[in-house]
Amino acid sequence: MAKLSRRRFLTETSAAIATAPFISTSATRARAQESRKLGFAICGLGRLSESQIAPALARTRHCRLAGLVTGTPAKAEAYMAKYGVPAGSVYSYDTMHRMADDPGIDVVYVATPNALHAEHATRAAAAGKHVFCEKPLEVSVERCRQMIDACKDAGRLLGTAYRCQYDPHHLECIRLVREQVFGAPFIIEAGFGIDVGGPDQWRLKRDLAGGGALMDVGIYALQATRYLTGEEPVVVSALETKTDPAKFAEVDESMVWTTRFPGGVVAHCSTSYKAGGIQNMRVNAERGWFELDPAFFYNGNHGRRSDGQEIRFPEIDLFAAEMDDFAQCILEGRPSKVPGEEGLRDVRIMQAIYESARTGAAVPLA
Amino acid sequence: MAKLSRRRFLTETSAAIATAPFISTSATRARAQESRKLGFAICGLGRLSESQIAPALARTRHCRLAGLVTGTPAKAEAYMAKYGVPAGSVYSYDTMHRMADDPGIDVVYVATPNALHAEHATRAAAAGKHVFCEKPLEVSVERCRQMIDACKDAGRLLGTAYRCQYDPHHLECIRLVREQVFGAPFIIEAGFGIDVGGPDQWRLKRDLAGGGALMDVGIYALQATRYLTGEEPVVVSALETKTDPAKFAEVDESMVWTTRFPGGVVAHCSTSYKAGGIQNMRVNAERGWFELDPAFFYNGNHGRRSDGQEIRFPEIDLFAAEMDDFAQCILEGRPSKVPGEEGLRDVRIMQAIYESARTGAAVPLA
Numbered sequence: 001m002a003k004l005s006r007r008r009f010l011t012e013t014s015a016a017i018a019t020a021p022f023i024s025t026s027a028t029r030a031r032a033q034e035s036r037k038l039g040f041a042i043c044g045l046g047r048l049s050e051s052q053i054a055p056a057l058a059r060t061r062h063c064r065l066a067g068l069v070t071g072t073p074a075k076a077e078a079y080m081a082k083y084g085v086p087a088g089s090v091y092s093y094d095t096m097h098r099m100a101d102d103p104g105i106d107v108v109y110v111a112t113p114n115a116l117h118a119e120h121a122t123r124a125a126a127a128g129k130h131v132f133c134e135k136p137l138e139v140s141v142e143r144c145r146q147m148i149d150a151c152k153d154a155g156r157l158l159g160t161a162y163r164c165q166y167d168p169h170h171l172e173c174i175r176l177v178r179e180q181v182f183g184a185p186f187i188i189e190a191g192f193g194i195d196v197g198g199p200d201q202w203r204l205k206r207d208l209a210g211g212g213a214l215m216d217v218g219i220y221a222l223q224a225t226r227y228l229t230g231e232e233p234v235v236v237s238a239l240e241t242k243t244d245p246a247k248f249a250e251v252d253e254s255m256v257w258t259t260r261f262p263g264g265v266v267a268h269c270s271t272s273y274k275a276g277g278i279q280n281m282r283v284n285a286e287r288g289w290f291e292l293d294p295a296f297f298y299n300g301n302h303g304r305r306s307d308g309q310e311i312r313f314p315e316i317d318l319f320a321a322e323m324d325d326f327a328q329c330i331l332e333g334r335p336s337k338v339p340g341e342e343g344l345r346d347v348r349i350m351q352a353i354y355e356s357a358r359t360g361a362a363v364p365l366a
Numbered sequence: 367m368a369k370l371s372r373r374r375f376l377t378e379t380s381a382a383i384a385t386a387p388f389i390s391t392s393a394t395r396a397r398a399q400e401s402r403k404l405g406f407a408i409c410g411l412g413r414l415s416e417s418q419i420a421p422a423l424a425r426t427r428h429c430r431l432a433g434l435v436t437g438t439p440a441k442a443e444a445y446m447a448k449y450g451v452p453a454g455s456v457y458s459y460d461t462m463h464r465m466a467d468d469p470g471i472d473v474v475y476v477a478t479p480n481a482l483h484a485e486h487a488t489r490a491a492a493a494g495k496h497v498f499c500e501k502p503l504e505v506s507v508e509r510c511r512q513m514i515d516a517c518k519d520a521g522r523l524l525g526t527a528y529r530c531q532y533d534p535h536h537l538e539c540i541r542l543v544r545e546q547v548f549g550a551p552f553i554i555e556a557g558f559g560i561d562v563g564g565p566d567q568w569r570l571k572r573d574l575a576g577g578g579a580l581m582d583v584g585i586y587a588l589q590a591t592r593y594l595t596g597e598e599p600v601v602v603s604a605l606e607t608k609t610d611p612a613k614f615a616e617v618d619e620s621m622v623w624t625t626r627f628p629g630g631v632v633a634h635c636s637t638s639y640k641a642g643g644i645q646n647m648r649v650n651a652e653r654g655w656f657e658l659d660p661a662f663f664y665n666g667n668h669g670r671r672s673d674g675q676e677i678r679f680p681e682i683d684l685f686a687a688e689m690d691d692f693a694q695c696i697l698e699g700r701p702s703k704v705p706g707e708e709g710l711r712d713v714r715i716m717q718a719i720y721e722s723a724r725t726g727a728a729v730p731l732a
Contacts, residue, residue: 186609186620187636189555193650237603237728239624239632243552243652254552254650256634258605258622266605268622268634270553270650277655277672284559284620284636286609289643306643360728362603 038327039066039104041089041129043096043120044112045075048134052298053109054079056319062327063320067105069096069120093120099127106330107132109161109323113208114215118143118150125154132159132326135219137343139210141351144344151340159326159336160343162223166321168313169292169301170224173283176290177228182306183286184264188228190221191270192296193254193278199247203273212251214353218271219346220296222353224281225259225267226345233259233267233349235364240357243274257353404693405432405470407455407495409462409486410478411441414500418664419475420445422685428693429686433471435462435486459486465493472696473498475527475689479574480581484509484516491520498525498692501585503709505576507717510710517706525692525702526709528589532687534679535658535667536590539649542656543594548672549652550630554594556587557636558662559620559644565613569639578617580719584637585712586662588719590647591625591633592711599625599633599715601730606723609640623719 040063042049057065067089068076076090089102099105108124110117110133117138121131131151137160138144151158164170177185194217202208203216214222226232238257242248254272261267270278281303282291288306295301298318303311322338329336352363406429408415423431433455434442442456455468465471474490476483476499483504487497497517503526504510517524530536543551560583568574569582580588592598604623608614620638627633636644647669648657654672661667664684669677688704695702718729 184609186607186640187622187638187644189557189636191555235605235726237605237624239601239603239626241552241626241630241632243550243630254632256553256624256632258603258624258634260605260607264607264609266607266620266622268624268636270555270634272553272650274552274652275650275654278553278650284638284641284644286640288641360601362726362728 037062037064038106038330039064040107040109040132040323041067041069041091041099041105042079043069043108043110043124044116045070045072045079046111049111050078052319053111054083056317056323058083059317059320060324060327062331063107063323067091067099067102069093069108093123096120096123097127099124099129105129107326110134113202114210115139115208118147121147121158122150125150125156125158128154128156130157130159130326130330132161132323133340133343134161135343136210136215136347136350137340138347139215141344141348144340144347148340148344157326157330157336158340159322159329160338160340161322162338162342163318163322164220164223164296165227165338166316166318166325167301168316169295169303169311170227172311172313173281173290173292173303174227176305177283177285178230180285182283182288182290185228185283185285186265187284188225188265188267188282189269189284190224190267190281190295191278192217192220193270193272193274194276196273204247204251206250209251211350211354212248212253213271213273214252214255214350216273217296218255218269219350221269221271221281222346222349224295225261225269228283229261229263229265229267231261231263231265232345232365233261234366235260235362236349236352236356237362238353238356248273252354252357255353255357257356259349403428403430404472404696405430406473406475406498406689407433407435407457407465407471408445409435409474409476409490410482411436411438411445412477415477416444418685419477420449422683422689424449425683425686426690426693428697429473429689433457433465433468435459435474459489462486462489463493465490465495471495473692476500479568480576481505481574484513487513487524488516491516491522491524494520494522496523496525496692496696498527498689499706499709500527501709502576502581502713502716503706504713505581507710507714510706510713514706514710523692523696523702524706525695526704526706527688528704528708529684529688530586530589530662531593531704532682532684532691533667534682535661535669535677536593538677538679539647539656539658539669540593542671543649543651544596546651548649548654548656551594551649551651552631553650554591554631554633554648555635555650556590556633556647556661557644558583558586559636559638559640560642562639570613570617572616575617577716577720578614578619579637579639580618580621580716582639583662584621584635585716587635587637587647588712588715590661591627591635594649595627595629595631595633597627597629597631598711598731599627600732601626601728602715602718602722603728604719604722614639618720618723621719621723623722625715
């Protein structure tokens with residue numbers, strides 16, 4: 001009961017701050033940061049929410065699980081029991097608008113199938129909530145734009161859940177490139193593949209997923225080439241292949257693609273839904289190289305450098321890190337480093353990758 | 367002196383057999399195989415000849431160093447002293463035709479700059495010698511064809527020095543694909559890069575080398591994708607980049623390319639003259655993966671499989687292995703598995719890679 005009271009106290013504090021203008025003074029920002037945790041509602045109670053997002057929320061410094069959105073009320077029960085989510089903060093997709101009256105919820109973490117992100121993000125923003133959204137941001141540039149506009153119109157932040165941008169191993173690789181520790185990079189390799197599992201899941205359905213391996217895990221490799229170079233690619237060329245055309249009738253199973261960046265880096269990437277083991281990121285530079293392998297896991301990522309040094313940092317919860325940063329951006333009134341625009345850029349390039357795979361021609365991105 | 371006599375004896379035996387028709391009976395074949403070693407003349411006394419080919423000849427079962435061709439007589443002296451090559455079997459490029467009267471020489475190993483291979487191979491064939499030629503076979507398809515025709519017209523074998531086709535590690539990888547130990551492959555990755563060294567060498571001059579990193583070391587990655595799949599690629603797409611345009615003014619410094627194979631495999635490859643560390647070969651298959659890293663070194667290649675098994679065999683001298691096999695092909699009257707046509711195929715694909723890098727468009731190879 002003491003716990004519940006504390007939560008109620010925090011909820012009420014949170015409500016008072018959430019109604020304040022988004023850009024607050026530094027004094028109130030500092031106070032806010034000390035005194036409260038932002039309430040997150042998880043929208044979509046699939047495997048990721050259960051195994052990663054909800055447990056991570058309990059490990060954050062600035063967030064707490066304050067609500068749920070699900071089309072299957074039975075799914076909510078386990079969360080209510082385990083995390084003490086009040087029954088009044090459990091919503092269906094159709095009742096999300098009522099969140100406007102739920103001051104305990106500051107942020108909606110959208111973790112529904114890709115092609116539903118715009119709809120759910122738009123509803124959350126309309127209810128006055130900030131939106132943190134799983135990658136890919138959506139399945140088309142137009143829908144990404146719609147989400148971005150909806151959040152902007154509502155004066156709310158939109159963040160894309162690019163957890164690797166919070167992984168110390170990736171941050172170290174970015175530093176190695178920026179400081180040219182091994183000189184200028186020239187070839188970057190990155191790949192991420194998983195065994196997607198059984199045939200009965202939304203990830204294999206085009207109308208819900210928008211695409212297959214590329215949209216789901218290849219996006220990590222694409223993101224990596226962009227944040228490593230700090231540039232936008234100017235042309236992309238791709239090849240697709242399938243070993244199981246029946247299972248992967250609607251979405252891509254395996255892809256390779258190459259991109260050129262303005263500074264001269266060329267990148268080649270791969271992705272697959274067929275098997276794991278494709279999980280590396282490597283930068284070849286003038287005077288050496290460095291790599292992460294595995295690079296894109298929830299944990300256990302580590303790497304090595306051509307000078308014999310290891311790239312290994314203490315484990316952190318990447319989901320907690322990205323949610324804490326998003327909460328701090330809200331509390332401090334500063335932009336996120338993974339805004340909706342960042343999610344849109346990857347979706348735009350992925351559409352070009354699909355176009356190249358379909359036409360056989362290189363697709364300019366300028 | 368006993369040693370010299372033995373060599374003279376072998377030379378004379380060799381001469382008797384060399385004048386026999388190329389296709390010999392199995393009885394004479396068996397006799398020949400037991401009684402003699404084929405005499406190899408090394409044509410071009412650069413670093414490779416000094417550090418690899420000549421020492422390897424001493425480790426063969428079926429070959430011996432019997433002659434030299436060089437434009438710099440002083441270079442021959444060390445070989446004469448170290449390997450006992452008789453002064454009468456040292457030729458210049460202009461006197462190669464006199465080899466016709468040197469029965470101790472059966473094979474000319476052409477190790478001159480790429481763009482001189484056709485000229486030297488043609489002279490060797492005209493002198494009645496079999497030709498074993500360094501990769502790339504030549505710098506254009508036309509010149510490859512010229513060499514192939516010259517050897518065919520002279521009734522002599524032409525082999526391409528693809529040492530990795532004799533590396534037990536590569537042979538094991540081929541077996542793993544053929545027997546589908548991990549199911550059907552779908553993405554193959556291969557790359558080979560080296561630091562080419564100082565600016566004053568023929569490898570950086572277009573008229574001698576024909577190309578840069580791709581022609582010299584990228585060819586190993588290209589070869590690998592072909593012998594792993596056992597197929598010919600149907601389309602190629604490539605991107606080139608340079609960190610040092612002054613040093614690499616005439617030839618390619620770094621390249622990535624992707625190819626599609628008829629059976630569905632897509633491959634992505636990389637090469638560079640800028641730095642080492644790009645040296646792997648990996649097959650991603652339906653139920654697992656396997657890789658060699660390093661894959662393309664003179665020695666020390668080894669790898670691992672997704673089931674935890676190592677791919678590691680006792681070291682052999684790859685140059686000795688390929689020369690012994692070529693000698694046995696001659697002695698047994700059977701074709702080489704690395705004939706001139708195999709060298710030509712890679713040159714043709716490399717020209718398409720250059721074309722794609724130049725035009726930005728995918729180049730069909732059908």
